[in-house]
Amino acid sequence: MAEYTLKNIPEEIYHRAQAAAESSLRSLNQEIIHRLRRSFDAEDARLSALHARWVLEALQSGPAEPLRLADLDAAFAQGVRRAKARRRSA
Numbered sequence: 472m473a474e475y476t477l478k479n480i481p482e483e484i485y486h487r488a489q490a491a492a493e494s495s496l497r498s499l500n501q502e503i504i505h506r507l508r509r510s511f512d513a514e515d516a517r518l519s520a521l522h523a524r525w526v527l528e529a530l531q532s533g534p535a536e537p538l539r540l541a542d543l544d545a546a547f548a549q550g551v552r553r554a555k556a557r558r559r560s561a
Contacts, residue, residue, distance in 0.1 A: 477503075488506075
């Protein structure tokens with residue numbers, strides 16, 4: 472297991488983490504690992520939901536047809552536009 476020392480933790484975050492650790496009967500290190508793991512799990516769940524939505528949209532879009540190069544280029548361009556729009560709004 473890797474070891475890492477956190478530096479320059481803002482006082483507010485340190486005190487909140489310490490209080491949370493005490494209330495959940497964990498060490499500060501255990502509390503920080505627990506919270507990091509939860510944040511990654513939440514991110515994984517959001518991505519899984521997004522992927523499931525994409526699959527559902529694809530299934531609901533109609534019967535499969537042979538893919539033409541022009542269709543592939545258009546789909547790629549649309550995906551790039553959506554990604555840029557998401558990045559700007561985030």
